[in-house]
Amino acid sequence: MSGVRLLVGTHKGGFVLTADGKRGQWSVSGPHFPGWDVYHMKGSPADPNRIYASQCSGWFGQVVQRSDDGGQSWQPVGNEFAYDGATGTHQWFDGTQHPWEFKRVWHLEPSLTDPDTVYAGVEDAALFRTRDGGRTWHELSGLRKHTSGPQWAPGAGGMGLHTILLDEKNPQRMYIAISAAGAFRTEDGGETWRAINRGLRSDYIPDPEADVGHCVHSMALHPSRPDTLFMQKHWDVMRTDDAGGQWHEVSGNLPSDFGFPIAVHAHEPETIYVVPITSDSHHFPPEGKLRVYRSRTGGNEWEALTRGLPQQDCYVNILRDAMALDKLDPCGIYFGTTGGQVYGSPDGGDSWTEIASNLPAVLSVEVQTLA
Amino acid sequence: MIRVTVPAHLRAMAGVNGEITLQVDGAVTQGSVLDALEARYPVLRGTIRDHGTKARRPFVRYFACGMDLSQEPADAPLPAAVADGAEPFRVIGALAGG
Numbered sequence: 001m002s003g004v005r006l007l008v009g010t011h012k013g014g015f016v017l018t019a020d021g022k023r024g025q026w027s028v029s030g031p032h033f034p035g036w037d038v039y040h041m042k043g044s045p046a047d048p049n050r051i052y053a054s055q056c057s058g059w060f061g062q063v064v065q066r067s068d069d070g071g072q073s074w075q076p077v078g079n080e081f082a083y084d085g086a087t088g089t090h091q092w093f094d095g096t097q098h099p100w101e102f103k104r105v106w107h108l109e110p111s112l113t114d115p116d117t118v119y120a121g122v123e124d125a126a127l128f129r130t131r132d133g134g135r136t137w138h139e140l141s142g143l144r145k146h147t148s149g150p151q152w153a154p155g156a157g158g159m160g161l162h163t164i165l166l167d168e169k170n171p172q173r174m175y176i177a178i179s180a181a182g183a184f185r186t187e188d189g190g191e192t193w194r195a196i197n198r199g200l201r202s203d204y205i206p207d208p209e210a211d212v213g214h215c216v217h218s219m220a221l222h223p224s225r226p227d228t229l230f231m232q233k234h235w236d237v238m239r240t241d242d243a244g245g246q247w248h249e250v251s252g253n254l255p256s257d258f259g260f261p262i263a264v265h266a267h268e269p270e271t272i273y274v275v276p277i278t279s280d281s282h283h284f285p286p287e288g289k290l291r292v293y294r295s296r297t298g299g300n301e302w303e304a305l306t307r308g309l310p311q312q313d314c315y316v317n318i319l320r321d322a323m324a325l326d327k328l329d330p331c332g333i334y335f336g337t338t339g340g341q342v343y344g345s346p347d348g349g350d351s352w353t354e355i356a357s358n359l360p361a362v363l364s365v366e367v368q369t370l371a
Numbered sequence: 372m373i374r375v376t377v378p379a380h381l382r383a384m385a386g387v388n389g390e391i392t393l394q395v396d397g398a399v400t401q402g403s404v405l406d407a408l409e410a411r412y413p414v415l416r417g418t419i420r421d422h423g424t425k426a427r428r429p430f431v432r433y434f435a436c437g438m439d440l441s442q443e444p445a446d447a448p449l450p451a452a453v454a455d456g457a458e459p460f461r462v463i464g465a466l467a468g469g
Contacts, residue, residue: 059380059428060428076384
């Protein structure tokens with residue numbers, strides 16, 4: 001019987017939520033690593049029992065955990081993230097240059113084919129990879145050493161590499177995004193990178209159309225169309241159909257085009273989801289109404305999805321990695337809030353139920369579709 | 372034997388309860404005690420001090436015999452009471468949080 005497993009990272013530990021294919025009854029296990037920030041948990045597409053988790057704290061730094069039994073038990077693996085070669089500098093808040101300093105792992109992206117290979121997006125922005133199941137990590141330093149590196153600057157939440165998109169059709173291609181530098185693409189497995197930010201416009205930086213410096217919040221793609229990317233930027237929802245060669249805005253009729261996550265339907269490449277947030281200074285839903293917006297046209301035309309979601313006095317945020325979709329039919333969609341709720345929809349967003357309440361602030365949600 | 376205490380989060384990671392006792396060869400210093408601790412429990416590497424520089428993490432402190440030894444050099448001898456096992460070397464998580 002099919003089922004789904006949600007991996008929920010929170011401000012005070014990780015949780016594993018499971019349900020059968022109907023997705024009506026949920027069981028919750030956790031907290032795993034109680035008291036720690038769990039920035040991200042993600043399972044291997046090649047072996048669903050293999051899960052990696054990024055655990056960190058202001059006191060004790062970074063820990064990476066690995067499970068080989070679907071999240072029932074965990075063991076710490078390697079936690080040394082040493083930048084390769086000369087550390088270099090990036091732009092600091094006051095305009096001066098500041099050395100790169102490792103702080104934490106924001107995002108773990110397991111390989112599509114090898115359970116022992118995982119990419120890690122870290123703060124200060126860099127991309128690391130393990131090929132031995134997390135025991136050792138090595139930087140793919142071509143990204144950090146990109147000629148634009150000295151121009152990268154931290155956003156308010158830090159200078160994190162938060163999005164890693166792998167191309168099912170081309171193992172040599174990968175997309176990443178950094179706040180606040182922008183989006184980058186490699187065609188050679190991570191050795192060299194090009195900035196792919198043409199068409200982005202950010203009025204909050206000195207040159208609104210600069211090659212780098214844009215605060216990209218998240219990106220998503222459908223595996224069948226790896227040249228098409230969707231982006232939720234600091235402001236603006238964007239789209240490219242040529243692998244980042246040119247972006248254009250698809251915010252359309254959204255009540256606000258500020259937000260954090262963006263996701264693509266598992267079976268409909270032109271169906272995408274965002275959660276509008278009021279503004280960069282008001283990180284809560286417009287009018288206190290928690291609404292997911294769905295476009296079935298790849299953007300521009302959006303419909304509010306509200307059934308089962310609070311429509312008054314709701315002032316939570318949904319962070320960039322806190323929305324995910326399963327691969328069942330109909331496709332399920334899930335998101336977590338900074339208020340500790342996890343909402344799920346088993347019907348592509350038409351209706352929602354609160355499947356976990358009163359968790360710590362949710363930092364990330366990933367879903368595994370189980371055979 | 373050298374007695375060492377570490378915060379609850381690190382005890383959980385290392386899978387220990389209460390005090391840890393360590394054999395330290397040679398001079399008993401912050402550095403040699405932490406080297407021995409990390410050798411016994413590799414999972415603690417990077418959680419108390421930096422992997423590369425061995426610098427103490429900012430929100431970690433070292434106490435012994437009622438004194439804050441956090442700013443002492445890593446190779447400075449620890450008090451005799453720590454070296455002879457009468458008092459523990461305490462690794463403390465700073466009282467800050469959220």
